[in-house]
Amino acid sequence: RDDKNMVITPPVVTIMGHVDHGKTSLLDVIRKTKVAAGEAGGITQHIGAYQVEVNDKKITFLDTPGHEAFTAMRARGAQVAHVAIIVVAADDGVMPQTREAIDHARAAKMPIIIALNKIDRPNANPDRVKQQLVENDVLIEEYGGDIICVPISAKKGEGIDELLDYILLVAELQDLKANPNLPATGVIIEAKLEKSSGPSATVLVQQGTLKMGDNIVVGPISGKVRAMFNDRGKRVQKAPPSTPVSIMGLPEVPQAGDHLEVLEDEKTARQQAQKELEQRRGETNNLGQVSLDTLYTQMQEGTVKELNVVLKSDVQGSAEAIKGSLSKLGEENLKVRLIREGIGNVSETDVHLAAASGAIVIAFNVKPDGAALREAQKEGVDIRYYNIIYKLIDDIQAALTGMLE
Ligand code: GDP
Ligand code: MG
Numbered sequence: 001r002d003d004k005n006m007v008i009t010p011p012v013v014t015i016m017g018h019v020d021h022g023k024t025s026l027l028d029v030i031r032k033t034k035v036a037a038g039e040a041g042g043i044t045q046h047i048g049a050y051q052v053e054v055n056d057k058k059i060t061f062l063d064t065p066g067h068e069a070f071t072a073m074r075a076r077g078a079q080v081a082h083v084a085i086i087v088v089a090a091d092d093g094v095m096p097q098t099r100e101a102i103d104h105a106r107a108a109k110m111p112i113i114i115a116l117n118k119i120d121r122p123n124a125n126p127d128r129v130k131q132q133l134v135e136n137d138v139l140i141e142e143y144g145g146d147i148i149c150v151p152i153s154a155k156k157g158e159g160i161d162e163l164l165d166y167i168l169l170v171a172e173l174q175d176l177k178a179n180p181n182l183p184a185t186g187v188i189i190e191a192k193l194e195k196s197s198g199p200s201a202t203v204l205v206q207q208g209t210l211k212m213g214d215n216i217v218v219g220p221i222s223g224k225v226r227a228m229f230n231d232r233g234k235r236v237q238k239a240p241p242s243t244p245v246s247i248m249g250l251p252e253v254p255q256a257g258d259h260l261e262v263l264e265d266e267k268t269a270r271q272q273a274q275k276e277l278e279q280r281r282g283e284t285n286n287l288g289q290v291s292l293d294t295l296y297t298q299m300q301e302g303t304v305k306e307l308n309v310v311l312k313s314d315v316q317g318s319a320e321a322i323k324g325s326l327s328k329l330g331e332e333n334l335k336v337r338l339i340r341e342g343i344g345n346v347s348e349t350d351v352h353l354a355a356a357s358g359a360i361v362i363a364f365n366v367k368p369d370g371a372a373l374r375e376a377q378k379e380g381v382d383i384r385y386y387n388i389i390y391k392l393i394d395d396i397q398a399a400l401t402g403m404l405e
Pocket of ligand 2: 023
């Protein structure tokens, strides 16, 4: 670490909590009230994160409420947020997903701030909720602990300024620093296939500065930053640490949680991507073998059967819905195992992974590219196309039943 080049960077905040406790409302009210003057009324773009300014200091919010996205990223080893806001509705109290959110924040070693929401509700009972928090080992200040609990109403916009002040305070204690002079590293927080312009990915820059024309490698994919947009949809030339930007110039849609790195030239970037691809293939081979061995033993014992699936779909919403349904299929001893999922067309990488682990590929509203199709034919990988979720689920259920026979 070169100390003289280090500057303070904005905290990255994730909002988690039980369903309907007000995560989306809170993200909306912060964004609406804190969009910099002059830019108010400007069209905000959903890119998976946004930045606001409070007392000349910036705060970055991950705009994917719920902890699924966050957990998925963490599962891939990506440490994205510095502070966790846990929203608890004052009229409903600590619920199962509240506890999960607390567990996730703790596992990620992030400081927690409790946003006690819906205090405007007539049946709000802040004292009861605080007690519940303490019972769940969340030691808030009033009870002698050090966790801040801020009463708010996302609906009426009350307590929002206090909450933002506390975020800055907690961030200050963490002493978040980065060197903007280095080549950028970052993490993908969202990615999709644009109908007209191809793959786009939101990068949260973590160290260094990402610039137009940079040669980048994202997991097994290499490319070049050909266009870059901020959370207002405005074209930008560079992105310093903690800034979310949507970029174009990758030939494929990467996965959320993949790391981004800038390399000195195209060739090096390509080589590194190739290395990553081989490593992932190797891992899948090993996994495949392990699971086949295990599967074999268990089959001998008559315990478990699994249907391996690679799922590619056009948007995150469908992916979540399909995953939810797939997880309910089968029985205790007969399950669907999702070995890879992603947004965008079926790529050669997907087919390789499927081949290595005896999986089928489900393409929901997407197609394979030419190379993927050739590879699938060569490797005998079954790609199934769907545009209706229940048909997909019916088929997979049938396949599972077939495995039983
Ligand atoms: P999420 O599922 O956690 O994202 O929750 P939402 O933000 O979608 O909110 C769920 C419901 O609670 C919606 O009908 C909101 O209008 C309502 N809501 C959210 N915040 C407040 C609040 O501060 N006060 C009241 N009265 N209602 C709220
Ligand atoms: Mg919501």
